[in-house]
Amino acid sequence: MSRIAVINPNMSTGFTKKVGEQAQRIVGPTTQVLALNPTFGPDSIEGYYDEAFASVGLLSVIRELEAAPEQESDPIGGYVVACFDDTGVDAARCLTGAPVLGLCEAALRMAAAVSSRFAIVTPMPVSVRPLEHLVSKYGASSQCVVRAAGVRTLDFEGANAKAAYTALKKQAEICLADDYAEAIVLGCAGMTDIADRLTEELGVPVIDGVSAAVKMIEAMAFLGLRTSKAGAYAKPPFKAYHGMFADFAPQG
Structure with a gap:
């Protein structure tokens, strides 16, 4: 084992x-x-x-x-x-x-294998610039944009989980429409349990970094x-x- x-x-x-x-x-x-x-x-x-x-x-x-x-x-x-x-x-x-x-590194490698352009949707705006630095480090700047859903990381647990999911999905839809993303990367470990649902609802690959x-x-x-x-x-x-x-x- x-x-x-x-x-x-x-x-x-x-x-x-x-x-x-x-x-x-x-x-x-x-x-x-x-x-x-x-x-x-x-x-x-x-x-x-x-x-x-x-x-x-x-x-x-x-x-x-x-x-x-x-x-x-x-x-x-x-x-x-x-x-x-x-x-x-x-x-x-x-x-x-x-x-x-x-x-982040794992998700970007997989996203690049299934799409030519993709978007990371992270919970808070404060995380956008750090993630842009990682995207550059991993050589994906020409393929990837980073957007924030405007919710707290911990909102994906407990009573706020439904509202957090709605905000995340809305931002993902904007990325698909305005940024021409072909796949969505979930920018938080706490989103690992919603990837399958979001894949079905958006109709594009949704990559969970944990998986x-x-x-x-x-x-x-x-x-x-x-x-x-x-x-x-x-x-x-x-x-x-x-x-x-x-x-x-x-x-x-």
Whole structure:
């Protein structure tokens, strides 16, 4: 059995449960999903400030998993960072040889395979510019636009879920009509449970980053692919860290 870890970098246990259930639903029968979130950090990730703190919580989870005794006999085959901001992905790749993938990168790769032009619909305007930077990083600027539905990330849980879905669908329809998008990418892990419904109602491919990242990581784990340590993702050299970060110091 292969094990993959799906880590929600924020403290929303509702989101963690949701993405874990989706991940386990779509993996093969020999793949085990570990759905986790840190023990500290923000409730949600909405913009650069939240992301900076959430990345430390993400790294704490990966450090614990990499040091666990079962790693010797049953190592983690890959990690999914279950946040569409791809929070801490590059740093996480320095901590482990297992492949690490964020939702945005995975979703963009899949969207480009099924459409020539697509739109990311994210909850809040504060996330638009950070996601545009990621789109550029992943080489999709000529194919992708980023729009906001004007709702909070946490609105996709509980009493506000219906209104959040309506706002999201309206913005997706605008992207299809005005931006000539041929597919919609859901710009939040908390939207993972609405992709099928939105696909049916919009009549175009709707890509959920959770599903895209989980299936890609599962494939990489099956193929035995590892993160290269030849350059940027090399293990960090030994040095002291101070204050509250002392325990995060690299051991070389």
